[in-house]
């Protein structure tokens with residue numbers, strides 16, 4: 001069968017013809033998603049030195065890719081939402097008129113695939129047989145993108161069959177161009193369900209199924225269709241009796257979603273287990289009974305490597321010892337991957353392939369990544385591919401905050417929870433280019449990923465209260481609180497299970513809590529501290545609410561929200577006013 005017959009959808013054929021004319025590849029290849037195809041590409045990429053084979057005794061089937069040094073993170077300043085109507089993109093996005101954006105991008109794409117192969121990747125986001133899943137086609141000239149998409153999504157014939165049947169799919173066009181930062185743009189056209197990405201090979205900019213489709217485009221689709229596409233991990237928490245509750249947690253990039261998703265309970269919590277469904281993205285739908293259910297649109301992990309070790313995330317550490325693509329880590333003398341806080345081995349080369357010298361800085365780039373299939377994860381949930389998804393008992397928001405935010409608190413109701421989500425703030429990390437460690441508002445951890453105006457997004461969140469009475473409870477956590485000497489007050493990592501247990505107890509209405517103006521906080525004895533050596537004064541600080549400071553915080557959230565103007569829903573403004581009044585009363 002020729003390509004034309006295989007892609008027997010006129011709209012798809014036209015698009016591919018137009019892209020071919022524009023980009024002038026010397027070869028076109030339709031990906032079938034097979035293991036043989038994956039291996040062939042790996043072999044070709046070793047020949048061109050795009051991949052380096054790692055020590056195959058200790059790291060079988062693992063490879064290292066080195067990026068252009070200018071291309072190691074998401075580029076928020078070069079990422080645009082090109083809605084037909086500027087106000088639909090909102091102040092949270094860069095906007096460009098779609099016509100202007102298309103002509104700008106088409107100029108860049110012109111002849112960009114000369115002497116290159118154009119790969120056509122049909123992919124499915126979500127379990128292949130789930131009614132909640134959505135498909136797309138990414139056209140790219142990067143074999144690195146193909147092998148990563150193979151691990152991160154479900155690519156090939158089954159996805160293509162679904163596309164031919166449904167006739168709706170996201171069109172993504174990608175070229176690495178010359179990897180020139182001055183010719184780099186990531187453009188989204190939500191009204192057309194299409195994406196054009198040029199000049200970057202970095203995961204978040206180039207694996208179009210991930211942030212571009214599953215968050216930016218999907219969030220817009222979700223608003224129009226009544227569901228949510230969120231920057232959330234999904235985990236199942238099993239108690240010693242075998243009951244499993246599922247929660248979805250939204251934290252900004254590099255704030256520990258992967259670690260929480262793969263947590264191994266500490267010895268002091270016998271009988272508990274954590275099952276991973278996803279570490280980055282959740283699509284949330286109400287089922288026919290009004291219950292919220294989640295699927296993970298992804299099939300693999302694109303995780304931050306530095307800091308991954310036996311203590312912080314043993315599941316991930318074990319998982320990335322085989323079948324893994326590493327990007328921008330260092331190397332040991334024995335050709336093993338090396339990164340900061342790996343706690344074993346000695347680096348001899350840094351992420352750019354230079355001789356490693358401690359005085360020159362890190363060996364692995366702070367945003368170096370692993371790509372690996374979710375099936376390699378020892379805590380992979382048996383329901384990860386369930387077409388109906390899993391029922392969600394709690395939604396948990398969080399951020400990286402040195403001060404102010406307590407270890408955990410619970411929203412008083414859905415509206416208050418939406419306000420808490422809208423007010424998330426976190427210190428910036430290496431996942432995006434720009435200054436690190438700056439506190440910025442990151443509503444629902446979606447600032448870089450919401451494909452439309454935040455004001456409309458908040459209205460959409462609020463609308464769920466009118467659709468069902470079975471909504472999950474909403475919580476906020478902060479693992480990153482520090483004392484005045486800069487020491488963390490909470491041990492974090494696996495010990496976070498203790499906080500999740502409190503959350504589950506609250507969902508099951510097993511315990512009561514202290515009511516404060518910002519929400520419900522745990523009674524000290526309701527968080528199991530057995531086996532932890534934390535001074536009482538630290539626990540008091542972790543569970544305290546400084547009402548004066550909170551009044552300032554609420555006012556700053558109020559100012560932030562008001563930047564979104566007339567479209568901000570009254571329900572959210574009411575929450576702000578209510579909290580401001582309550583805190584003013586109690587802080588004087």
Ligand code: OXD
Pocket residue numbers: 074204252253254280302431432
């Ligand atoms: C990611 C990110 O890669 O959020 O998941 O940047």
Ligand code: MN
Pocket residue numbers: 231252253254280
């Ligand atoms: Mn992310």
